[in-house]
Amino acid sequence: MIEDIIQILVLIGMMITAYLSVKSRDLMECAILLGVFSFLLSLEFFILQAPDVAIAEAGIGAGLTTAIFVMAVRKTTRWEVEE
Amino acid sequence: MMSKIVRTQANFLYPFILIFGFYVVAHGHITPGGGFQGGAVIATGVALVAVAYGYDTIKKWIKKTHLTAAEGIGLLCFIITAFIGLSTSFFYNFLANSGLIFGNRVPYGINPGYLNTAGTLPIMNLAVGIEVLGGLSVIIMYMMAYGREVKQ
Amino acid sequence: MRNVLMSIVFLILLAFMLYVAINPGDFGSSTGEHFVFGAPKFTDMDNYFIHNGQNQTAANNIVTSIVFDYRGFDTLGEASVLFTAVLGVGVVLRLLGGGRNDE
Numbered sequence: 001m002i003e004d005i006i007q008i009l010v011l012i013g014m015m016i017t018a019y020l021s022v023k024s025r026d027l028m029e030c031a032i033l034l035g036v037f038s039f040l041l042s043l044e045f046f047i048l049q050a051p052d053v054a055i056a057e058a059g060i061g062a063g064l065t066t067a068i069f070v071m072a073v074r075k076t077t078r079w080e081v082e083e
Numbered sequence: 084m085m086s087k088i089v090r091t092q093a094n095f096l097y098p099f100i101l102i103f104g105f106y107v108v109a110h111g112h113i114t115p116g117g118g119f120q121g122g123a124v125i126a127t128g129v130a131l132v133a134v135a136y137g138y139d140t141i142k143k144w145i146k147k148t149h150l151t152a153a154e155g156i157g158l159l160c161f162i163i164t165a166f167i168g169l170s171t172s173f174f175y176n177f178l179a180n181s182g183l184i185f186g187n188r189v190p191y192g193i194n195p196g197y198l199n200t201a202g203t204l205p206i207m208n209l210a211v212g213i214e215v216l217g218g219l220s221v222i223i224m225y226m227m228a229y230g231r232e233v234k235q
Numbered sequence: 236m237r238n239v240l241m242s243i244v245f246l247i248l249l250a251f252m253l254y255v256a257i258n259p260g261d262f263g264s265s266t267g268e269h270f271v272f273g274a275p276k277f278t279d280m281d282n283y284f285i286h287n288g289q290n291q292t293a294a295n296n297i298v299t300s301i302v303f304d305y306r307g308f309d310t311l312g313e314a315s316v317l318f319t320a321v322l323g324v325g326v327v328l329r330l331l332g333g334g335r336n337d338e
Contacts, residue, residue, distance in 0.1 A: 007256045015249045022241070051115035052298055055107065059123030064219055067130045068226055075230040112294040117302065119313070154321060158314055165307060174307030179293045189293045201294035207303045207310075214314055218321045229328040 007047050014040045025080045027073045035066035084137040093135035100128035108212035112201035118208040122215025129220040138227040147228070150221040157214025164206050178202035 014037055021033035038061030045054040084090075107114075108121030133141045168175030178186050179202030189200045284297055284305070292300040302310055 004257060008253060011252045011256055012249070015245060015252070019242075019245050023238075052117070052120065055116055055120040056123060059120060059127050060219075063127035064123065064130055064223070067134055067223060070134075071223075071226045075233060077233065112296050112299050114296065115298070117296075117299050151321075151325075154318065158318055161314060162311070165311065174304060176292050176304050179291070187293070189289055189295060191289050194295065196295050201292060201300070204292065204294050204299055204303050207307075208299070211303075211310065211314060215317065218317045221321055222324050225324055225328045 003047060007044070010040050010044050010047070014044070027078055027080060028070065031066055031069035031073060034069065035062050038062040038065065084140065085135050089135045093131050097128045097132050100131065101125055104128065104216075108208055109205070110196075110198075111208035111212075112204045113196040113198070118211030119215050121208075122212040123219060125212075125216045126219035126223070129216075130223045133223055133227060138224075141224075142228070145220070145224065147221055147224050150217045150224065153213050153217030154221065155217075157210045157212070157217060160210035161207055161214065164203055164210065168203070176202040176204070178206075 017033045017037040017040065021030045021037065024030050024033065038057060042054045042057040042062060045051075045057055104121045104123075104125035104127075106121075107116035107124060108118055111117035111121065129145070133145075165174050168177040171177070178184065179200075180186060180188050181202070185199060185202055185205055187197060187199045189197060284301060288297045288300050288305075289295065292304050294300040294304075
């Protein structure tokens with residue numbers, strides 16, 4: 001029962017962060033939201049009993065990809081341009 | 084170079100991240116994890132220090148040539164270990180159950196886990212760990228080194 | 236219009252994921268006939284790895300013994316992909332970056 005509640009909360013959080021990262025105009029905010037999304041995804045993998053994939057997701061998705069996105073945003077433009 | 088709070092936190096945290104990464108690599112044949120995951124965790128520690136201190140400081144401590152050398156050496160060790168077992172087949176586990184290094188038997192079923200087992204798997208874990216550590220860290224270093232900061 | 240369409244797609248995906256989370260079928264049980272979305276049955280390959288993996292490779296972690304021993308070619312390809320990706324990043328950033336050229 002408690003696993004179901006935690007899993008539903010994690011899934012709702014994943015959908016909310018994904019929606020906000022698509023909607024937002026601020027690219028730095030998008031990068032941070034994608035980091036949160038990856039962290040919740042690694043939590044979901046851990047709930048589904050796949051600790052291997054959870055460690056890889058937490059290291060690469062939540063750590064390195066966020067750092068690379070933040071560096072790329074700092075060296076290009078921060079606000080999404082309307083075409 | 085970020086603020087003093089971030090640098091203090093990075094100083095405090097990076098040994099634990101590095102030790103956890105090496106633990107995941109070294110115990111890859113017993114606990115969940117392995118070379119790829121452990122290398123990614125170590126590269127996360129390198130990225131933490133690099134982001135906290137900035138490229139101008141970090142380039143005195145970590146050389147990009149050393150990281151690319153680690154990447155090449157790791158991949159080479161992996162392929163050589165795969166080729167040594169070629170007398171039977173490619174990727175043959177020639178050290179398992181042989182009594183040599185990493186050659187102890189493991190009892191069938193649930194057991195506490197022994198480090199000196201599993202044949203070539205710890206060697207390949209270490210090789211892939213070194214390769215992933217070098218590769219992901221050098222991507223971070225390249226991203227910080229080239230290009231100019233844009234004033235927002 | 237575009238926002239409304241995107242919101243509807245997100246809501247459908249959310250309902251789909253919540254349905255799977257609440258009703259996961261026979262996920263993870265060894266006697267299950269099928270998963271909820273038609274994934275295959277348990278095959279003889281799984282039982283072979285589970286029963287013989289500990290004796291043949293002497294490793295407790297069956298996942299590692301599959302990744303590095305039984306299916307070693309996969310890992311070789313993965314390592315080569317990472318190597319090539321780092322090579323590509325280095326070449327592109329050195330050519331187009333025009334920044335500091337120190338090692």
